[in-house]
Amino acid sequence: MDRIDAMRAFVTVVGEGAFTRAAERLDISPQLVSKYVSQLEQHLSVRLLNRTTRRIHLTEAGTSYHQRAQQILHDIDDMESQIGDLQTEARGLLRISAPVSFAIRHMAPLLREFQKAHPGVGIDLQLNDRKVDVVEEGFDIVLRIGHLKSSSLIAKPIAPIRMVVCASPAYLKQNGTPQYLEDLQGHRYLRYSYIELDASQPLHRWLQNNGQNDSNGMTSNNGDVLVESAIAGAGIALQPTFISGPAIKEGKLQVILQEYEPEPMGLYAVYAHRQLLASKVRSFVDFIDGYFGDPPYWD
Missing domain, CATH: 3.40.190.10 (Periplasmic binding protein-like II)
Structure with missing residues (x-):
């Protein structure tokens, strides 16, 4: 048994909610997905999923294992993505959401300089002060101001907001x-x-x-x-x-x-922790990090 493949099959089943959908996502047969999960349970000597004809349910052990396995797979994919990025030029359309006033006052020079450094990247900048959903609304990066709560998204601090x-x-x-x-x-x-x-x-x-x-x-x-x-x-x-x-x-x-005066809030670059983080996203996050200065130039 390949433990990484088995771990990925298990995590995908939980994410998709069904063996058949997980198989489609992984482009393998449902039988192989089921085999991977069964082998994983045998290896761990514990049941991870309770299966019914219509639904699957995580056991207590399955819930704990799923959290750890998800992070391990993210770390593996992130490491491989970073190594691959050394050989890959950033390109493609980068969809960004940003607060209205901040973007109007401070984003134009940053985007101009970023595109000079990465001419293969196009920018689609959408301005909105409401909290957009990074994944559901199809953004690569959301710039968000506030005191952010923990979530499954990655939030990189960019600058303090006084x-x-x-x-x-x-x-x-x-x-x-x-x-x-x-x-x-x-x-x-x-x-x-x-x-x-x-x-x-x-x-x-x-x-x-x-x-x-x-x-x-x-x-x-x-x-x-x-x-x-x-x-x-x-x-x-x-x-x-x-x-x-x-x-x-x-x-x-x-x-x-x-x-x-209240404690400063923060400007964050928020993005989904995808299995393969695109070079365009990583390049932008690296570029904006420290761009505004510490303290930021407007202070």
Whole structure:
């Protein structure tokens, strides 16, 4: 028995939910798939799957083995892919999803330089602030900002994202400059629709309890609109420095409540851990790593 082949057959059966579909995926006969799984169970002296006429179910041992086997196969494929990439030029269409404001302000120079280094790669860049599904929507890479939770996807940290509370000098002169979180009460809050509030951070906790109920403020799903509104004196905004930075440097916005500044979020390159990671994906991830600097140039 080839243990790697048997392991791959078992993992594929679990992923596909049936022996016949696993056989189609592996391009071998259902009988051989069944034989591989049976040999694996005999080798381990434990039942991995409970089979019925319609469905298969993982046993407790099968669940544990599946997690380990999946990682081992990923590591093997990743190693072979990296070795193969040394001889393979990056080429093909690279589909990327990125946040709207970040992409408009910071992606064009990066993509231009990446394509100069890898002329065989075409770019399909889609801008969206919602959380897209990397696999279901067919993206090679998704740039995502936030505090990411663990998942089966790979999330490579690219740059820290600093958030600041800011308002125009004219607004603060007219309405007063808050010194403490309690001083925000009564001010107009310019709220970003997709903000992830972390109750462990005092500013986020205040916004969760108070900012959501500000009927005199403004809500938008675009940070640029909120920053321009803050510059125009519409209220107080919590925005990343990759958007608000230029206005702060020019004196159009003033940072307040710095002692309550939230912990930085992160910009991540998220991609599926496929059996064979394409050279175009690996090349882009390597290229963007460190591109924006540490700290990033907008800070």
